[in-house]
Amino acid sequence: MAQTASNMLPLGTIAPEFFLKDTNSNYTYSFKNLKGSKGTLVMFICNHCPFVHHVIKEIVMIANDYRVMGIGVIAISSNDVVKYPQDGPELMAEFAxxxxxxxxxxxxESQETAKAYEAACTPDFYLFDNEDKLFYRGQLDDSRPGNGIPLSGSDLRGAIDALIYNRTLNELQKPSIGCSIKWKQ
Known part of the structure; x- marks a missing residue:
């Protein structure tokens, strides 16, 4: 299983805008449509990656725990569906x-959003504050498929808590590790 690390976009970067179709509703949304009052979590995931399969339950729990506290939650899949048809929009709806x-x-579909965010892997996490400035980018926690470390979401949960409760967050953040984004040729 190949492992790719996050590119670690500079903290303070303004969230790139996008207009993408939601496979759950068939509506097209922008970042501004979906942002939360306290902050916004943007994550790049896909259907087939074993790293995503390993963490998806924790991702859903984090979304459920923090959306009620004013955090917008957005998942994006950017993989080339010609080479990886299991990541296509119809199967994204099933996966969801x-x-x-x-x-x-x-x-x-165009992969322009992934390029704008400098996304490199799935899962890749970006947490923006209420002014759309990047507050955290990095890993969910230290757990990886097969490493025996229990899944906790501790790094991402700690970052969201720091954002919500106006605490200082260490700028030394660990990159996420996962499958590479499957770029079009």
């Missing part, structure tokens, strides 16, 4: 249903 993803799961 199977995994109880009831937040937007957007399809980035």
């Amino acid at each position: 249903l199977e995994n109880k993803i009831d937040f937007p799961y957007l399809y980035d």
